[in-house]
Amino acid sequence: MLDRLRNEAINNNSNVKIKQAIAVKHTITRLYYEQTLSNLDLGRQLFMTPPSVTSILNSLIKEGIVEMKGRGYSNGGRKPMLYGLVPDFGYILSIDMDQYYTKMAIFNMHNINVTPIKTFHLRLNNERSTFDILVSEIHSLIEISTIDTSKILGIGLSMPGFVNTQLGVNFTFLNFGNEKPFRTLIEEEFGMPVFIENDASVLAIAENKFGLAKGVKNALVLKMSWGVGLGLILNGHLYRGHAGLAGEFSHIPIVDSEIICSCGKQGCLETETSALVVAKLAKEGIRNGKISSLQGMVNDDLDKIEAEMVVKAANMGDQYSVQILSIIGYKLGKGIAILMHLFNPELIVLGGNMAKANQFLTIPIQQALNKYCIPLIQENTRIVVSKLDENGGLLGAVAMVFDNIFVEKVK
Amino acid sequence: MLDRLRNEAINNNSNVKIKQAIAVKHTITRLYYEQTLSNLDLGRQLFMTPPSVTSILNSLIKEGIVEMKGRGYSNGGRKPMLYGLVPDFGYILSIDMDQYYTKMAIFNMHNINVTPIKTFHLRLNNERSTFDILVSEIHSLIEISTIDTSKILGIGLSMPGFVNTQLGVNFTFLNFGNEKPFRTLIEEEFGMPVFIENDASVLAIAENKFGLAKGVKNALVLKMSWGVGLGLILNGHLYRGHAGLAGEFSHIPIVDSEIICSCGKQGCLETETSALVVAKLAKEGIRNGKISSLQGMVNDDLDKIEAEMVVKAANMGDQYSVQILSIIGYKLGKGIAILMHLFNPELIVLGGNMAKANQFLTIPIQQALNKYCIPLIQENTRIVVSKLDENGGLLGAVAMVFDNIFVEKVK
DNA sequence: AATTACTTTTAAAATTATTTTAAAAACTTT
DNA sequence: AAAGTTTTTAAAATAATTTTAAAAGTAATT
Numbered sequence: 001m002l003d004r005l006r007n008e009a010i011n012n013n014s015n016v017k018i019k020q021a022i023a024v025k026h027t028i029t030r031l032y033y034e035q036t037l038s039n040l041d042l043g044r045q046l047f048m049t050p051p052s053v054t055s056i057l058n059s060l061i062k063e064g065i066v067e068m069k070g071r072g073y074s075n076g077g078r079k080p081m082l083y084g085l086v087p088d089f090g091y092i093l094s095i096d097m098d099q100y101y102t103k104m105a106i107f108n109m110h111n112i113n114v115t116p117i118k119t120f121h122l123r124l125n126n127e128r129s130t131f132d133i134l135v136s137e138i139h140s141l142i143e144i145s146t147i148d149t150s151k152i153l154g155i156g157l158s159m160p161g162f163v164n165t166q167l168g169v170n171f172t173f174l175n176f177g178n179e180k181p182f183r184t185l186i187e188e189e190f191g192m193p194v195f196i197e198n199d200a201s202v203l204a205i206a207e208n209k210f211g212l213a214k215g216v217k218n219a220l221v222l223k224m225s226w227g228v229g230l231g232l233i234l235n236g237h238l239y240r241g242h243a244g245l246a247g248e249f250s251h252i253p254i255v256d257s258e259i260i261c262s263c264g265k266q267g268c269l270e271t272e273t274s275a276l277v278v279a280k281l282a283k284e285g286i287r288n289g290k291i292s293s294l295q296g297m298v299n300d301d302l303d304k305i306e307a308e309m310v311v312k313a314a315n316m317g318d319q320y321s322v323q324i325l326s327i328i329g330y331k332l333g334k335g336i337a338i339l340m341h342l343f344n345p346e347l348i349v350l351g352g353n354m355a356k357a358n359q360f361l362t363i364p365i366q367q368a369l370n371k372y373c374i375p376l377i378q379e380n381t382r383i384v385v386s387k388l389d390e391n392g393g394l395l396g397a398v399a400m401v402f403d404n405i406f407v408e409k410v411k
Numbered sequence: 412m413l414d415r416l417r418n419e420a421i422n423n424n425s426n427v428k429i430k431q432a433i434a435v436k437h438t439i440t441r442l443y444y445e446q447t448l449s450n451l452d453l454g455r456q457l458f459m460t461p462p463s464v465t466s467i468l469n470s471l472i473k474e475g476i477v478e479m480k481g482r483g484y485s486n487g488g489r490k491p492m493l494y495g496l497v498p499d500f501g502y503i504l505s506i507d508m509d510q511y512y513t514k515m516a517i518f519n520m521h522n523i524n525v526t527p528i529k530t531f532h533l534r535l536n537n538e539r540s541t542f543d544i545l546v547s548e549i550h551s552l553i554e555i556s557t558i559d560t561s562k563i564l565g566i567g568l569s570m571p572g573f574v575n576t577q578l579g580v581n582f583t584f585l586n587f588g589n590e591k592p593f594r595t596l597i598e599e600e601f602g603m604p605v606f607i608e609n610d611a612s613v614l615a616i617a618e619n620k621f622g623l624a625k626g627v628k629n630a631l632v633l634k635m636s637w638g639v640g641l642g643l644i645l646n647g648h649l650y651r652g653h654a655g656l657a658g659e660f661s662h663i664p665i666v667d668s669e670i671i672c673s674c675g676k677q678g679c680l681e682t683e684t685s686a687l688v689v690a691k692l693a694k695e696g697i698r699n700g701k702i703s704s705l706q707g708m709v710n711d712d713l714d715k716i717e718a719e720m721v722v723k724a725a726n727m728g729d730q731y732s733v734q735i736l737s738i739i740g741y742k743l744g745k746g747i748a749i750l751m752h753l754f755n756p757e758l759i760v761l762g763g764n765m766a767k768a769n770q771f772l773t774i775p776i777q778q779a780l781n782k783y784c785i786p787l788i789q790e791n792t793r794i795v796v797s798k799l800d801e802n803g804g805l806l807g808a809v810a811m812v813f814d815n816i817f818v819e820k821v822k
Numbered sequence: 823a824a825t826t827a828c829t830t831t832t833a834a835a836a837t838t839a840t841t842t843t844a845a846a847a848a849c850t851t852t
Numbered sequence: 853a854a855a856g857t858t859t860t861t862a863a864a865a866t867a868a869t870t871t872t873a874a875a876a877g878t879a880a881t882t
Contacts, residue, residue: 020868040830049870050831071877078830078877162787171787218653230753234645241755242629243791248752253745253783254665263785334664341659342641342753344652372664374674376573376582380654431839451859460841461860482848488858489848 023048025406027056028065031085032109032402033209036069038080057083065089085109090153091145092401093138096393097159098199099124099226103391104137106145106152107398111210115145117391124160124173131174131182135189142190153405154193155186156397158202160229164244165197195404199223199393200247201238204231205403206396207349208238211388219347220339221386222249224354224361227262227270228332234343237408250274254335273332275307275354281324282310292320311357322360329361333368340369340377351386358385434459436817438467439476442496443520443813444620447480449491468494476500496520501564502556503812504549507804508570509610510535510637514802515548517556517563518809522621526556528802535571535584542585542593546600553601564816565604566597567808569613571640575655576608606815610634610804611658612649615642616814617807618760619649622799630758631750632797633660635765635772638685639743645754648819661685665746684743686718686765692735693721703731722768733771740772744779751780751788762797769796 026046030037037045043053060066067086071079087110095104102122105113118141122133142149161172168183169175175182186194197205204213204221213219217236223229230249232239240246250270251263261268271277283302286292294313298304314321336348350361362383369378386392437457441448448456454464471477478497482490498521506515513533516524529552533544553560572583579594580586586593597605608616615624615632624630628647634640641660643650651657661681662674672679682688694713697703705724709715725732747759761772773794780789797803 038830051833051871052869054832055868074829074878078828080830234650235648237646239645242757243755243787245788245791246753246755248755248785248788251785252749252752254749256667265783265785267783338663338665338749339753341663342657342750344654344657344659346653372676372678374659374662374676376654377656377659380656449859462842462862463840465861466839485849485858487850487856489850489860491859 023052024056024060027053027060028085029402029406031066031083032406035110036072036082036084038072038082040080042083087112088114088151091147091151092153092398093141093155094394094397094401095134095138095155095157096199096202096391096397097122097124097157099160102134102137103394104141105394106141106147107394111395111398113394114147115141117394126173126175128176131176131185134174135186138186138190149191152192154195154401155190156202156401157183157186157194157196158199158393158397158400159196160199160226162245163196163198163201165195165240166244168194168196170196193401193405195401197397197400198229198231198244198247200229200231201240202231202393202396202400203229203351203388204233204396205238205399206388206392207231207351207386208233209399210395211349211386211392212384213347213349216347218343218345219349220343220345221349221351222336222355224332224350224352225275227274228335229352230339232343249335249339252335252338254338255331269331269335273328273335278307278310278324278328278354279305281327282321285320285324290320293318294321308353308356311354311360314357314360325357325360326364329357329364330368332361333365334372336365336383337369337372340373340381344377345381348381348383349386350383351388351392353390355385434463435467435471438464438471439496440813440817442477442494443817446521447483447493447495449483449493451491453494498523499525499562502558502562503564503809504552504566505805505808505812506545506549506566506568507610507613507802507808508533508535508568510571513545513548514805515552516805517552517558518805522806522809524805525558526552528805537584537586539587542587542596545585546597549597549601560602563603565606565812566601567613567812568597568605568607569610569804569808569811570607571610571637573656574607574609574612576606576651577655579605579607581607604812604816606812608808608811609640609642609655609658611640611642612651613642613804613807613811614640614762614799615644615807616649616810617799617803618642618762618797619644620810621806622797622803623760623795624758627758629754629756630760631754631756632760632762633747633766635743635761635763636686638681639746640763641750643754660746660750663746663749665749666742680742680746684739684746689718689721689735689739689765690716692738693732696731696735701731704729705732719764719767722765722771725768725771736768736771737775740768740775741779743772744776745783747776747794748780748783751784751792755788756792759792759794760797761794762799762803764801766796 023046027042030042030045039050039053043050057066064086066083069082069084072082087108090109092107094107100123101119103117103119105117106115108114159170159173161170163170168181170182183194183196200223203223207213207221208219213233219233221231227250230247232247251268253267254269255267255272257271259271260266261271282294282305286295286302294305294309297309310321310324314325434457438453441453441456450461450464454461468477475497477494480493480495483493498519500520502517502519504517511534512530514528514530516528517526519525531548533541570581570584572581574581579592581593594605594607611634614634618624618632619630624644630644632642638661641658643658662679664678665680666678666683668682670682671677672682693705693716697706697713705716705720708720721732721735725736
């Protein structure tokens with residue numbers, strides 16, 4: 001069964017078998033996302049009668065994929081039997097990379113990590129040695145987990161950069177010329193399906209499945225860290241665009257300045273709103289005589305100032321830090337106004353490590369929206385700060401793998 | 412059958428009946444969009460075996476919905492029987508409104524108008540009398556068509572303004588306070604389903620079904636006329652946003668100027684790129700001494716200059732008009748660069764009456780993209796000028812009604 | 823504590839739908 | 853004209869789903 005699902009060999013089978021396979025996948029998916037469901041619950045969701053659901057559940061129980069989870073609530077009548085996934089019928093290996101650090105862990109079908117979350121320094125670039133380190137770290141993670149490779153459903157990789165999920169290529173990082181796509185290299189190394197996705201998109205998946213945007217049809221998720229990434233949930237699905245490059249919010253040309261962006265262009269939003277800019281503004285300001293508790297935090301070695309410190313200082317009452325965040329927030333708000341006019345989302349989730357600035361960003365953002373947004377559009381959109389912790393990316397990558405195997409395939 | 416489809420009373424029926432109904436709708440939809448298909452073609456598209464398709468087709472033939480259309484091509488073997496919709500099994504009444512003129516006609520199931528296309532002056536506003544005129548014009552159209560009301564599947568309305576399709580409300584026009592939504596008023600008047608949609612979205616549907624964006628998964632359609640409307644086809648479907656307000660490209664804040672936009676804000680793209688601005692620039696320039704053949708076209712009565720004349724003059728070689736369009740195009744291009752970064756579309760279609768400016772707009776747009784767009788994104792997007800004629804809106808509204816009845820319901 | 827009413831679950835029968843099989847029909851190519 | 857293809861249909865076989873009815877389990881009521 002597992003092999004069948006993993007290799008997806010439903011090729012020249014009959015239509016009926018395809019439909020049955022779909023029903024089975026639906027069942028597993030519902031149980032994965034809602035933990036436990038009764039026979040009737042499943043029937044309602046999948047348009048099946050109780051006997052049909054029973055037959056699917058029984059075969060899944062026989063195969064060790066589903067188990068009974070005790071009885072649920074009833075308001076007068078027999079209590080329904082609840083069914084759930086057997087937590088270790090399969091595992092997903094999740095990897096969350098940023099420019100400097102990589103995190104990874106193996107998760108079971110209850111979304112619980114069965115290995116510790118392993119973090120290590122890894123500078124993302126296009127060198128083969130970086131790839132080799134990544135591979136050996138994955139190998140060692142699998143080894144210490146003592147999980148049989150055949151039980152790992154797939155590997156999910158969240159990465160910054162221009163990622164084309166379908167091709168399995170990251171054009172920005174770990175791109176070694178014209179040979180096989182990055183994803184294929186990993187797939188051949190480990191003999192299991194691999195899915196890569198842009199980090200902001202993964203965060204959007206995480207919010208849409210487990211966070212504040214759970215079940216929301218149209219949501220934008222901003223990942224505010226080195227740059228500003230944008231993940232899009234539109235019509236209930238992740239939106240990737242034609243070549244997987246949608247959501248390049250960081251580089252929309254809306255700034256009137258001479259600064260050249262890392263992408264080579266002028267006028268990118270990123271030149272005025274990223275974490276790098278926060279740190280830069282703080283350094284410059286203090287050098288020009290501004291008073292701030294940041295000085296003390298770095299023992300007057302201003303080069304050590306980082307954006308996260310500014311956020312921390314603001315949260316501790318440092319007025320100059322508040323002021324910097326306010327400037328950044330207002331500029332970001334102007335960018336968000338553009339997003340709201342184009343996407344008219346129900347919800348915007350602010351995520352990434354800069355989101356800890358909370359009201360120091362949200363208030364100036366709202367001020368900018370008051371100025372730049374058509375009221376009718378503004379009224380229809382809520383802006384919230386993510387409640388997912390720093391492992392949101394890992395969770396999102398897990399869900400991404402699950403969806404690729406059980407819901408809708410990209411590749 | 413028709414009544415069943417129109418009233419969609421598939422409520423407490425069994426799952427099997429629902430699935431059958433879906434197969435029937437799918438069949439009708441494929442025949443609608445592809446004119447004729449063989450038994451095997453349909454089977455391939457709908458995952459059904461020949462006997463299953465036969466039984467559906469036979470019942471549809473018996474009900475007068477489908478008919479045989481002769482035999483198709485075969486490269487060695489029996490020629491397949493082609494099936495198509497009976498053109499007059501149902502009709503759709505389509506209305507395309509802009510700020511000043513309204514067009515309407517009744518179309519059969521082959522997308523051919525069975526009445527002449529009727530155009531009349533109607534200034535869009537929020538007065539009840541405007542509504543009354545619209546209603547009486549629809550009545551008279553139905554009357555001269557001599558079509559039985561029960562054979563009209565529905566009415567499709569394309570309108571400028573902030574349209575919420577689900578609620579059936581246009582917040583900008585024909586909005587009479589707190590009573591019933593506009594759509595309901597029309598529905599009650601004519602006793603048939605009514606669907607309203609923003610004009611740019613309708614144009615996007617038209618391009619996606621019949622135009623250059625046919626079958627394209629991710630396409631943006633710009634309607635360049637009084638303002639600049641944006642219709643979005645994302646993941647193969649029209650994207651409306653949470654409250655139906657997505658695509659407000661006209662009012663994104665990216666301009667540094669003091670001009671107050673019609674929406675009340677400053678800095679809207681519309682203040683620098685709409686047809687109104689084209690006319691304004693032309694008038695101002697000529698008053699300040701620019702030489703142009705436009706002067707002759709209006710007998711020196713500069714107030715009569717309209718954007719369409721500038722386009723015409725440019726097409727006839729007038730250098731000043733070319734220059735104006737070039738300025739507008741470049742600014743529009745900067746806005747399009749933003750769209751490309753956010754949506755990463757496969758295709759951008761330039762439509763609306765200003766699209767006749769063709770290369771006078773596309774060349775400066777490309778210049779702007781060269782400057783403002785990340786090459787990787789630019790490489791993946793084609794920009795083309797619409798080939799639909801001035802009745803594209805009517806066609807789009809027809810397809811919108813069809814899709815609402817046979818494919819996916821919005822309301 | 824027993825009864826009633828209600829919900830969930832299962833098993834068997836009945837129904838219905840789909841696929842398979844095989845043959846016939848229609849056509850092209852050799 | 854014969855051989856080979858493709859489409860189409862009809863009948864038989866198979867498989868799935870629903871219906872029906874009964875059983876099991878629980879809460880509320882008497």
